[in-house]
Amino acid sequence: MSNFEASIFVNTSFLDCNFEGANFKNGELIGTSLNFSSLQNANLANINAKKASFSYGNLTNTIMRDGNFKDADFTNAILDNVDWQGANLENAKFDLGMFEKIRKTFEVIY
Numbered sequence: 001m002s003n004f005e006a007s008i009f010v011n012t013s014f015l016d017c018n019f020e021g022a023n024f025k026n027g028e029l030i031g032t033s034l035n036f037s038s039l040q041n042a043n044l045a046n047i048n049a050k051k052a053s054f055s056y057g058n059l060t061n062t063i064m065r066d067g068n069f070k071d072a073d074f075t076n077a078i079l080d081n082v083d084w085q086g087a088n089l090e091n092a093k094f095d096l097g098m099f100e101k102i103r104k105t106f107e108v109i110y
Contacts, residue, residue, distance in 0.1 A: 074098070084108055 002022040009032045016036040024042065029049040038058045045065045053073040059082055066086040073093045084102050088109040092099070102108060 002019065004022060004024045004027055006026045007024065008028040009030075010028065011031040012029075013033045014037055015033065017034070018038050019034070019042055020038050020040045022039065022042045024047050025045045027047050029044075029047060029052045031051045032049070033053045034057055035053055035055045036057060037054075039054070039062050040058055040060045041062065042059070043063045044067050045063045047064075047067040049067060049069050049072055051071045052069070054077045055073050056076045058078040059074075060078055060080045061082070063083045064087050065083050068088045069092050070088050070090045071092065072089075075093050075095055077095075079094075079098060079102075082102075084106040086107060086109075089099065089102070090110055094102070099110070103110065
């Protein structure tokens with residue numbers, strides 16, 4: 001398990017990486033690409049991931065609580081059992097119908 005708590009990554013590319021169980025809590029992933037990466041069981045609570053891309057990633061069981069995901073890209077990502085409570089999803093991109101499902105289950109900013 002990797003610990004990146006409070007770490008800052010800006011415009012960084014992590015293509016096809018394994019971050020399963022990693023802790024990014026209270027950090028920044030601004031403009032960062034995590035495409036095709038696995039973040040299963042990771043903690044991204046209270047993170048600033050504005051304009052980050054998680055396309056084709058696996059975010060199963062990931063904690064995204066109170067994070068800023070404004071303008072982030074989640075297209076083609078696996079988003080099973082993600083905790084979105086309090087997250088800012090303003091202008092975030094999702095597959096058809098996914099945002100509506102999230103909005104019905106969690107209190108999010110949009």
